Amino acid sequence: MPEKPFEGRFYYIETFGCQQNERDSEIIAGILEDLGFLPSDVFSADIIIFNTCAVRETAEEKIKGKIGALKALKYKNKDLVIGIGGCMTAVEETAEEIYKTFPFVSFVFGTGALEKLPRLIKDAFNGRRTPLGDESGEIPEELPSVRRDPYRADVSVMYGCDNFCTYCIVPYTRGRERSRLPDEILKEVSAAVKGGAKEITLLGQNVNSYGKGLPEKTSFPELLSSVASLEGDFRVRFMTSHPKDASDALFEAMAANPKICKHLHLPVQSGSDRVLKAMNRRYTAAHYISLIKKARALIPDLVVTSDIIVGFPGETEEDFEETLDLLREIRFDSLFTFIYSVRRGTRAATMEGKIDEKTAHARFDRLVALQNAVSRAENEALVGKTLRLLVTGKSETDPAVLAARSEGNRLCHLKADLSLIGKFVNAEIISAKTWSLEASVRP
Ligand code: SF4
Structure with a gap:
């Protein structure tokens, strides 16, 4: 051959x-x-x-x-x-x-x-149709890859998930958790940085439980710190985290190392303990709030983002109000919001108390309106401040300006020379919208 x-x-x-x-x-x-x-x-x-x-x-x-x-x-x-x-x-x-x-x-x-x-x-x-079920579930080490973004590299640290949130199909599609060896991860990050990557995202369905089953025990904060201590001018972020596994050690690692982005994406999903239990999330709203308070105390200027599902089976108006209360208390920088949708094969698909579409949409709209107001206010508070941005390319909406991302993954637009693409710049925020910021490069 x-x-x-x-x-x-x-x-x-x-x-x-x-x-x-x-x-x-x-x-x-x-x-x-x-x-x-x-x-x-x-x-x-x-x-x-x-x-x-x-x-x-x-x-x-x-x-x-x-x-x-x-x-x-x-x-x-x-x-x-x-x-x-x-x-x-x-x-x-x-x-x-x-x-x-x-x-x-x-x-x-x-x-x-x-x-x-x-x-x-x-x-x-050769005209052969392979039979189904030919899976090994092995971790794909040493496989080639073609990175689509020269400046930002995703590096998987683990595959699968053991959490079985009742609405989620991932444990059935990606299987049980398997962590990659730290050395393999560090090798891949080093190669990406040598190849020009300025931002590394460590990926996993629940990175905080990284390390289960490894021959030598390594926690995610330890792995994150090792990645951040590699040589080179780059920054590192991670997703996704699960509140039940987010630890003080994680926040301490983030606070201690300047290469780790001060950005925590921590999906809360609901502010109601009753709904969280039905989702099998295994934490309470109070625990979630205490985590964010701890993280913010250790990491000034921490950007906190989250995911929320509205209209989960059995969600009452009171449950939903508790979610809005949590939003008001935490004041997320931004949110990914979803209306619950039935997923065959999950436990939630057979739960009683389906929320009708009209109610779910009305709640979704209220949630988004509240979050938009908070996002806008948080962005406006940045006007006049200087942020370190990674210039990622031309803006998708206006090719005359460049797009860049802050440590908190905020989208910024700036008028600057094309030669800055792929570089870090210090830029002053000059105006704010709900979903983006306008910035000006400082000399
Ligand atoms: S929602 Fe996330 S943590 Fe829960 S089962 Fe799915 S992948 Fe795992």
């Missing part, structure tokens, strides 16, 4: 869902390029891979629609290979359904089968 058996052929990958999927797609691209494929658009591709997301059923339906639309391309090009991977195909019934409904799909692979991709691809080009 030649070293690059598919030289001269083209690939197209479409990624749905979270940052973990984006990172997996970088590895998939690396595997394809190692085999000789080059990137192209969907119409010129010899192989199309969809890396799917299973978090929401509505998103899953849309992805199925997009898979269905590939039939026309397959009709025009009988040799086209189509692979469907990611969280959807990690659920056995969905993988089976995709195989049955879309017979033109050449192969499916779950999140634990990345290292098997070269064989699956070769089999598919």
